Amino acid sequence: MDVGTARPSTVLDTAVTTVKRRARVRAPELVGRGWLNTGGTTVSLKDLRGKVVLLDFWTFCCINCLHVLDELRPLEKEFEDILVTIGVHSPKFVHEADPDALAAAVERYEVHHPVLDDPELTTWQNYAVKAWPTLVLVDPEGYVVHVAAGEGHVEALRTIIGELVAEHDAKGTLHRGSGPYQAPEPASTTLRFPAKAVVTPSGTILVSDSAHHSIVELEADGETVVRRIGTGERGRQDGTSPTFSEPAGLALVPNTHGYDVVIADTVNHLLRGLDLTTGEVTTIAGTGEQWRDGETDGPADKIELTSPWDVAWWNGGVAIAMAGNHTLGFFDPAAGTVRRLAGTTVEGINDGPAEGAFFAQTSGLAADGDRLWMVDSETSALRYLEHGEVHTVIGKGLFAFGHKDGDADEALLQHPLGVTVLDDHSVVISDTYNNAVRRYDPAARTLTTIATDVAEPSDALLVDGELVVVASAAHRLERFAASATRIDGAAHEVKRPSTDIASGAFELAVVFTPPTGTKLDERYGPSTRLEITSSPPELILEGAGVSTELVRALRINDQVTNGVLHVVAQAASCSDDPADEHPVCRLTRQDWGVPVRVVADAPTRLPLLMGGMDEGAGQAT
Numbered sequence: 137m138d139v140g141t142a143r144p145s146t147v148l149d150t151a152v153t154t155v156k157r158r159a160r161v162r163a164p165e166l167v168g169r170g171w172l173n174t175g176g177t178t179v180s181l182k183d184l185r186g187k188v189v190l191l192d193f194w195t196f197c198c199i200n201c202l203h204v205l206d207e208l209r210p211l212e213k214e215f216e217d218i219l220v221t222i223g224v225h226s227p228k229f230v231h232e233a234d235p236d237a238l239a240a241a242v243e244r245y246e247v248h249h250p251v252l253d254d255p256e257l258t259t260w261q262n263y264a265v266k267a268w269p270t271l272v273l274v275d276p277e278g279y280v281v282h283v284a285a286g287e288g289h290v291e292a293l294r295t296i297i298g299e300l301v302a303e304h305d306a307k308g309t310l311h312r313g314s315g316p317y318q319a320p321e322p323a324s325t326t327l328r329f330p331a332k333a334v335v336t337p338s339g340t341i342l343v344s345d346s347a348h349h350s351i352v353e354l355e356a357d358g359e360t361v362v363r364r365i366g367t368g369e370r371g372r373q374d375g376t377s378p379t380f381s382e383p384a385g386l387a388l389v390p391n392t393h394g395y396d397v398v399i400a401d402t403v404n405h406l407l408r409g410l411d412l413t414t415g416e417v418t419t420i421a422g423t424g425e426q427w428r429d430g431e432t433d434g435p436a437d438k439i440e441l442t443s444p445w446d447v448a449w450w451n452g453g454v455a456i457a458m459a460g461n462h463t464l465g466f467f468d469p470a471a472g473t474v475r476r477l478a479g480t481t482v483e484g485i486n487d488g489p490a491e492g493a494f495f496a497q498t499s500g501l502a503a504d505g506d507r508l509w510m511v512d513s514e515t516s517a518l519r520y521l522e523h524g525e526v527h528t529v530i531g532k533g534l535f536a537f538g539h540k541d542g543d544a545d546e547a548l549l550q551h552p553l554g555v556t557v558l559d560d561h562s563v564v565i566s567d568t569y570n571n572a573v574r575r576y577d578p579a580a581r582t583l584t585t586i587a588t589d590v591a592e593p594s595d596a597l598l599v600d601g602e603l604v605v606v607a608s609a610a611h612r613l614e615r616f617a618a619s620a621t622r623i624d625g626a627a628h629e630v631k632r633p634s635t636d637i638a639s640g641a642f643e644l645a646v647v648f649t650p651p652t653g654t655k656l657d658e659r660y661g662p663s664t665r666l667e668i669t670s671s672p673p674e675l676i677l678e679g680a681g682v683s684t685e686l687v688r689a690l691r692i693n694d695q696v697t698n699g700v701l702h703v704v705a706q707a708a709s710c711s712d713d714p715a716d717e718h719p720v721c722r723l724t725r726q727d728w729g730v731p732v733r734v735v736a737d738a739p740t741r742l743p744l745l746m747g748g749m750d751e752g753a754g755q756a757t
Contacts, residue, residue, distance in 0.1 A: 161279060162279060162280075163181055163189075163274040163278055163279060163280050164262040164263060165180060165181055165262075166180065166191075166224070166252050166259055167254075167262070168224075168252045168253050168256075168258060168259055169235070169253045169254070169255055169256070170235070171250060171251065171252060171253065172238070172239060172242050172250070172251040172253065172320075173248070173249060173250045173317055173318060173319070173320065174317070174318055175318035177316060177318075179250055179252075181274065181278055182278075183316070184220055184316075185277070185278060186276045186304075186309060186310060187218060187220045187311060187315065188215070188218055188219050188220070188273065188274070188276060188297055188300050189219075189220050189222060189274040190208075190219060190220070190221045190222070190271060190272070190273055190274075190293070191222050191224055191263070191271065191272040191273075192204060192205075192221060192222070192223045192271055193224045193265045193268065193269060193270040193271075194224070194225060194226075194268060194269045195225060195226060195229075195232055195268050196225070196232055196237075196241035196245065197228055197229055197232060197497075197513065197514065197551055197569075198228070198268045198269065198514075199459050199460055199497050200269055200287050201268050201269040202403075203287045203426065203443070203460065204269045204271070204287050205246075205247060206403055207287060207288070207290050208290070209248075211293060211294060212248070212249065214294070215297055215301075217312045217313060217314070218297075218301060218310060218311075219297060220249070220250075220315040220316065220317075221249040221250075222249065222251070222252060223242075223247055223249060223251040223252065224251075224254050224259050224260065224263075225238055225251055225252065225253055225254055226255075226259070226260040226265070226268075227255055229537060229551050230537075230550070230569070231550060231551065231568075231569035231570070231571075233255040235255075237609070238251070238253055240329075240592070240609045243320070243323070243329075243347070244346070245382075246347075248319070249317050250315075250316050266285070266744075267285040267286065267728060269285070269287065270283065270284070270285045271283070271284045271285075271293070273297070273300075275300055276304045276309045276310050277304075277309055282296050283745070285746065286725075286746065288722070288725070291651065292651035295652050296652065325611040326352070326359075326611075327348070327352060327611045327612060327613075328345060328347035328348050329346050329347040329608050329609065330343045330344060330345050330352075330594070330611065330612075330613070331344045331346040331382075331383070331384040331385070331594050331606065331608060332344045332385050332386050332400075332446060332554070332594065333386065333595055333597055333604070333606050334386045334387070334397070334597065335597055335599055336396075336397075336412060337388070337396075337412075338412075340353050340354060340355060340356060340362055341353070341354045341355075341356065341597075341599065341604070341613070342386055342397060343606070343613070344383040344384050344385070344386055344399065344400075345366075345383075346382045346384060348364075348366070349366060349367075349368055349370050349371075349379065349380045350365060350366025350367070350368055350380060350383070351364070351365040351380070351383060351386075351410065352364050353365070356599060356600065358599070358604055358613035358615070359612075359613075363415065365378065365410065365415050365417065366378055366379060366383075366417075367379050370403075372401070372404045372419070372424055374408075374418050374419055375416060376415050376416050376417075378408070378416075378417035380399070380401050380404065381401060381402070381403035381404045382401075382402050382403040383399050383400065383401050383402060383408075384400045384402045385399070385400035385402075385444065385445060385446030385447040385448075385457065385501070386398070386399055386400075386447070387447040387448050388449060389449050389454065389469065391411070392469070392470075393409070393420075393469050394409065394411060394418065395409030395410055395411050395418060395420070396411060396412040396413075397409070397410040397412065398447050398449075398454050398467070399417075399447075400447045400456070400457075401422075401444070402445055402459075403443070404422070404424055405422050405423075405424060405425065405426050405427070405440065405444070405460070406419055406421065406422035406424060406441065407419075407420050407421035407422055407436075407441070407444060407454070407456070408420065420467070420469070421436035421439070421467050421474050422439070422440065422441040422444075422474075423437070423438065423439070423440050423441075425440050426440060426441075426443070426460065427439075427440035427441055427442040427460070427461060428440075428442075428725050429706060429723045432463075432465070432474075432475065432476040433473070433475040434473060434474065434475075435472060435473060436467060436472050436473055436474045437472075439474045441465065441474070442458055442459075442461045443458065443460030443461075444456050444458055444460075444465070445457045445459040445498070445499045445500075446500050446501045446554075447501065448501035448508065449503060450501075450503040450508050451503075451506070452468075452470075453466050453467055453468045453469065454466070454467040454469070455477060455503070455508055456474075457499060457500065457501050458479075458498070459497045459498055459499055459513075461479075461481045462480075462481055462482065462483045462494070462497060462498070462727075463477075463478065463479030463480070463481055463495060463498075464476070464478040464479055464490075464498060464510075464521070465477055476491075477490065477521075478490035478491065478495070478521055478526060479493055479494070479495045480492060480493070480494060481704060481727070482667065482669060482702050482704055483495070483496045483497070483514065483534070483702065483727055484496060484515065484533070484534060484669075484700065484729060485512070485515050485519075485528055485532075485533055485534075486526075486671070487519075487525070487526050487527055487528050488525065488526060489524060489525060489526075493526040494702070495510075495512055495519075496512040496513070496514035496515040496517070496534060497514040498510050498511070498512050498513075499511060499512070499513040499552070499554070500552065500553055500554040500594075500595070501555065502563070503557070504557040504561060506522055506523060507520050507521070508520060508521045508522070509555050510555060511549075511552040511553065511554065511555045511565060512531065513551045513553055514534060515531045515532075515534055516530075516531055516532075516537040516549040516551055516552065517529075517530060517531025517549070518530040518531065518549065518552070518555065518563070519531065529544050529581075530544050530547050530548070530549060530576070531549070532548075533700065534700060534729045534731075535731055537549065537550040537551065537569075538550060539567070539570045539572065541582075541583050541584050541585055542582060543581060543582060544576070544581040544582065544583060545581075547583040549567050549570065550567060550568070550569040550570045551569035552565050552566055552567045552568055552569075552574075553566055553568040553593075553595070553608075554566030554568070554593065554595035554606070556595070556596040556597060556598075558575075559598070561578060562575055562577050562578065563575070563576040563578065564576075564586070564596045564603065566594050566595055566605065566606070567593070568592050568593055568594055568608075571588065571590050571591060571592060571593070572585055572587065572588045572590060572593070573585070573586040573587040573590055573593055573596060573603070586616055586617075587616045590605055590607050590614060591607045591608065591609035591610035592608045592609035592610075593607055593608065594606050599615075602615050602616070602617075603616045603617070634698065634731040634732055634733040635730055635733070635742065636733050636734075636738035636739065637692060637732045637733070637735075637738050637739060637740075637742060638692065638734070638735075638736075638737070638738040638739060638740045639692045639693065639694035640691060640694065640740075641690075641691060641740060642689075642690045642691065642741070642742070643687065643688070643689055643740065643741040643742070644668060644690055644703065644742050644744070645686065645687045645688075645741065645742070645743045646666060646686040646687070646703070646726075646743075646744050647686075647743050647744065647745050648664070648705070648707045648724065650707070650709040651709065651722075653712065653713070654711050654712055654722075655709060655710065655712040656707065656708065656709055657708040657709055657710040657721055662684035663707055663708045664685065664686050664705070664707045664708075665682065665683075665705065665706045665707075666683055666684075666686050666703070666704070666705050667681070667682045667703070667704040667705075668690070668701065668702070669702045670699055671702065672699055674693055674695075674696055675692065675696045675699035675700075675701070675732075676690055676691070676692065676693070676701075677691040677693050678691035679691060686705060686707070693734070694734060696734055697733065697734055698731070698732070698733055698734070699731075699732055699734075700729050701730040701732055702727070702729055702730075703744060704725075704727045704728075705725070705726055705727075705744075706723055706724060706725040706726070707746065708721060708722075709724065710722075724746060726746045728744055730742070730744075
């Protein structure tokens with residue numbers, strides 16, 4: 137999860153950081169460029185009096201935000217007559233501020249609630265939001281009652297909403313009925329937001345048709361449908377009438393275990409196998425539950441995955457881009473096992489031995505002998521893994537991106553999702569948020585542009601000597617020659633201003649309040665864990681590493697002026713009813729990438745909110 141650092145500008149920040157008083161804080165009005173999913177109608181909080189309002193601050197590049205969209209679906213259904221969810225879209229990348237791109241994302245991810253377009257971050261700053269995603273509950277009288285950053289908060293939200301319903305039903309301030317959501321007219325195209333593609337042994341093209349929740353086989357022309365595999369409904373059913381949930385990556389594999397293709401069934405957190413002869417689909421890895429903590433190595437049907445985005449046949453198995461926790465996984469079909477291949481779950485760029493590397497939402501993979509190429513979308517980076525070592529070719533970190541060709545050290549990408557190796561070992565990059573296709577020459581270490589004005593390319597492949605690109609937002613495959621031009625575009629940085637911190641002695645505190653009706657689970661040892669690192673590493677002189685306390689004393693280097701604090705925290709809590717013989721337990725886990733500026737006379741303490749905080753709950757300042 138990324139974290140922004142917009143300076144608090146309203147009274148709301150006092151409400152969410154002050155202890156010892158139960159101030160009722162009026163929710164600031166919703167202000168932005170426009171609205172989606174309302175039929176063109178502007179929505180105000182005054183219009184929503186009598187409803188429980190859930191504000192979801194999100195940006196469509198963020199995998200944690202996409203997790204929250206799926207988590208909220210059953211909650212929205214359960215409370216459909218009293219709960220109004222409003223998505224507040226506050227963009228990170230330049231492309232995400234494009235209104236057409238936002239409209240496409242709202243359709244792509246099946247967002248079935250009103251969305252406020254907030255490109256100038258006005259509402260973000262008015263609510264003092266600091267992280268994607270953040271959830272804010274507003275009661276039927278228009279007051280903020282709960283704030284939660286990150287994902288995994290559905291049960292706490294369900295409890296609080298239930299309490300609000302009872303309270304305001306009794307007061308007569310709850311109004312039941314439909315909300316302002318109006319579904320847009322559905323579009324009809326053969327493909328809808330296709331994600332990845334491969335050429336089959338028979339020369340046809342297999343495409344993951346993500347928004348149609350299916351796999352489509354096309355003739356070599358890339359247009360004529362041979363067959364559709366999948367019913368089109370969300371689900372996880374195996375067999376010859378299978379269901380998927382936003383499938384993405386595809387990899388051809390030797391058919392020694394009953395399948396020819398491995399499919400990254402992204403939102404189901406599964407790998408599926410497809411027999412091209414029969415069309416039968418089987419689940420080959422994952423449990424269907426999202427990994428949050430625990431084992432990463434073991435029998436494939438027992439290990440949880442998290443948003444597998446792409447797959448590639450490499451070194452006798454299937455490499456997995458585990459976008460949901462910033463790692464790479466490896467599926468061994470012969471052994472029937474899954475293991476972590478690389479990464480620590482910390483989001484960022486850190487090269488070196490695979491087990492200590494940092495990744496950032498890896499979304500594309502391609503094998504070239506012993507080398508596994510990848511693109512990390514959140515750091516706009518091209519990287520590779522070879523002989524146990526991770527190397528970065530292009531990419532400067534979580535907050536720098538652009539469209540610039542030339543020497544690899546100066547070249548820039550913007551949220552790329554696909555990577556393809558050509559016969560000459562050069563690499564084609566689907567530079568998604570630049571709407572461009574790029575080519576990297578490893579021998580010359582240079583980047584050039586092959587094509588522009590491609591609608592969110594997400595993958596590419598060679599078919600009969602031509603480059604076929606998955607133009608995801610155009611809902612089709614497009615063909616290009618491999619000739620290249622040079623573009624010297626602008627460099628960009630994420631808008632979020634850095635957080636000023638002091639050099640020398642410094643305290644970082646993760647503030648966690650167990651959800652209502654629960655307590656920290658100390659039955660098997662420490663219930664909390666905190667990991668802190670930095671980019672560059674020399675930003676922290678003392679105190680980096682792992683501990684079981686959520687408060688850490690650091691020493692900040694006065695010779696480093698700018699950097700990023702990487703923070704991963706978790707806390708285990710269980711229901712605290714003494715009569716409950718088998719308490720219900722949950723793990724809250726959250727990661728931040730905090731851009732910081734080291735300046736004189738800056739604060740010597742940085743608090744980060746993990747989990748939720750009820751109004752007046754007593755969060756430390």
